[in-house]
Amino acid sequence: MRQNPARRAALLDGAIAVLAREGARGLTQRAVDKEAGVPVGTASNYFRNRDDLLVQAGARVYERLRPDEDVLAEMFGRARDAASYGEMLRGSVGRIAAFRAGHLALLELRLEATRRPELRTLLTERVRADIDENVARHEAAGLPGGATAVLLMYLAMNWLIVEQLTLPDVFTDAEREELVTRAVERIVTPFPAVTD
Incomplete structure (x- = not known):
């Protein structure tokens, strides 16, 4: 499946917002979808699992800092x-x-x-x-x-x-x-x- 880099960045920025507001326990793919304003299930097309989402969110924080x-x-x-x-x-x-x-x-x-x-x-x-x-x-x-x-x-x-x-x-x-x-x-x- 082909992935859109802008959408991936928006999802990761959504993950950062969720982590900051709700902590690691609140970080789910569904919460990221909602935060990024994309259809439910979008994050699961970009991140294998929650661990993958956490690791990529960590990389994105450093990219932005x-x-x-x-x-x-x-x-x-x-x-x-x-x-x-x-x-x-x-x-x-x-x-x-x-x-x-x-x-x-x-x-x-x-x-x-x-x-x-x-x-x-x-x-x-x-x-x-x-x-x-x-x-x-x-x-x-x-x-x-x-x-x-x-x-x-x-x-x-x-x-x-x-x-x-x-x-x-x-x-x-x-x-x-x-x-x-x-x-x-x-x-x-x-x-x-x-x-x-």
Whole structure:
């Protein structure tokens, strides 16, 4: 059977919306059909089973979260001191937070990956590739701190994003801004401290 790439993308975007709103338990092919506004049974023509749908939804989240190559090059090209590095991180946090459904779906997929080896493999490979790419770009841009700094910033920014998306009132916008600034000062050395 021939498949339509635009319809597949719409179904996967529907799956992301369902995951974000209802969690992994709510993800069924019927729910995806409804979310995508297609006839009942359409998703079953595109995805072998629920596991296949979960794995492909995971791949689609990353596809949508990844900035274009030009954007990535510009981001790393501008990061030359603590202030501009902090701005790059704030931009990344903002971009990810703007795709709230995608990140919430990814959290659901991570939990589901603890029970589904194929999904765990996909997510592990994808996250590791992203980390390796960030380290390589960091080093190629001549930024201080090395691989360990990138890993620590990755962990700090990921939890800041989770906090912002799941419990947005824990920190104010100003507190989040300050946390990014202080994380850069403490982790990515030898950037000079940002003066208040």
